[in-house]
Amino acid sequence: MCWKAAHYMDLHDDGGHALSGMNKSLCTDLMQRAVVDCMRVVGVNALDRRFGLEKSYRESIVFPLYDAGNLAMQQRRAWGVMTDPGFTPDLFVDSEPFGFRKSMEGFGVDTDMS
Template sequence: TIARREGDEWVINGHKHYTTNGSGWEGTGCHLFAVVCRTDPTKGAQDSLAIIMVPGNTPGINVEGFLEPAGHRASITPRIKFSNVRVPAANILGKPGDGVRMVQQNFAWTAALIGASCVGVMRAAFEYALDWAKRETKSGPHPIVDYSVIGYEFADMKMKIEACRYLSWKACQQFDLTGGSEQELAVMAKVYCSEVCVDVCYDAMKIVGVDSYMSSHPLMQLMTDSLCFPLYDGGNLGARRRQLHNIIKAADYDPLTAAYAQA
């Protein structure tokens, strides 16, 4: 998406996919967009990435359709086209190039929040499976939870959930204490908790067994939600590990800053 400067205006053209809730709940457009765009396609992001505020009722914005994610059904995932969308030049936040820092900082706090979301999904899966295992005997003499293989599985799941809970808490606290400058723990919370979340949902499904594979089953729905966490908000394989790589290889990197930094 490119914003071209014309006199006192930015003229924006391009497509945006995965613009969560960008269509508004009625599908007619949200009130205000923060459009991440390039101001000069010949320059790199450091010189040209910008965030421009665009009121939702500006002519030229079209909701072209909606993507259909397998999970995360409580949010809307529209495709939006910008055709000669004109806004005042003052609608840019900062200057071209400042978008890099703003996007990075924004995606650091969403990273910590994804850690918290993962803990919520894992907790729901754990509690469902535990309740089931305490009630079900599967025609045997004991509730399923009494068998050691199941009990050990629950113990492992609970350890993973608590580890993620404390990592996410600490990541959020560090983000607040440092005004967002400390991002290592936040990104780690996103990567680690999202991958553990998929494991824990699968652990819960293994305990409950084949019934859990039905698409209407609560565990299958939690699993479908969990699969998104490693993939979105910057995929773990590329974007998020690249961020951690950059933090760790920096000449002034101090391994203890993540744990102890203060503003």
């Protein structure tokens, strides 16, 4: 999914908002599960600084909060694009352009500031 998002962004400068949000959600979840599974294998020694897992654990917990916006913001952006009437998953599969509009900024978020 990382490759697909990067490839799509290379083709379309301002079109990968939903795909990048989906990618961040997937990678965040995968990273946290992988680190916790490794810690389970190592056991109580996973917290020992000699193994480096404690650092990976801290980074996996903090990752949703930084690096291209927090996770909730990325998910709202992805939901906003996916709920647009003109969106179909085939657009990403076929690397077709799909423009991002202010109304897609977040599903369920009032974007009218008047």
